[in-house]
Amino acid sequence: MTVSSFVVTHHPLSVDDVIASIGDSTKPAAGAIALFLGQVRSENMSKHVMHLEYEGFEPLAIKAFRRIANEARESWGDARLVIHHRLGTLEVSETSVVIAATSPHRAEAFATCRYAIERIKQIAPIWKHEFFEGGDVWVEGATADPDDQEAREHAYRQACI
């Protein structure tokens, strides 16, 4: 079964699917794979989180992931990215995002993986609705602007620490 590199889904994420997708897209074997999994925290800003609801603008999210992968390739050449993001209701400790970055060498794989999560938080059209004890709130982070070079450079610096 072929698994896409860039996915948004209401179904639970599978690290195996992400790894399988790398297998489909890499020739020969990469050498290094860096994985990042985002997980629903039980505490956020001193609040006890009960669950999250993720909403996304799906076609634009896929394009944003593709854009992030192209940006990463500009910085780290051979690095490739796979990004699977969950939508819908997630309980505490469930996985919200799986990112895999592959490269011939570990430094580029780690950098690409870190860059990807920073850029997702900046430009992916996805929103968290947090339900905590006593209320709920839409979490609002970055104003999405893919052409904001300052934001992109910030993500790059985070990746290269």
Next chain:
Amino acid sequence: MHITVRLFARLRDIAGSGELVRQVPDGSTARALWDQLVAEYTEFTGYRDAVSTAINEEYAKMDRVLADGDEVAFLPPVSGG
């Protein structure tokens, strides 16, 4: 011109719908459409400098001139990951 408006997250909650159809004059920009929505939904006011837009499923600038039948999405600050 007929424009389909897509709203997400808190903007959708405020409007009570994720999809609206609105009429705008020829030559209107995404910003003009947004201002029209702010007049309709006063709680949108706080998003004036924080909203992003996508036209026909591509990110766009607020000064983009719209065409009849465009789908214009307004995106509050994002929080994926």
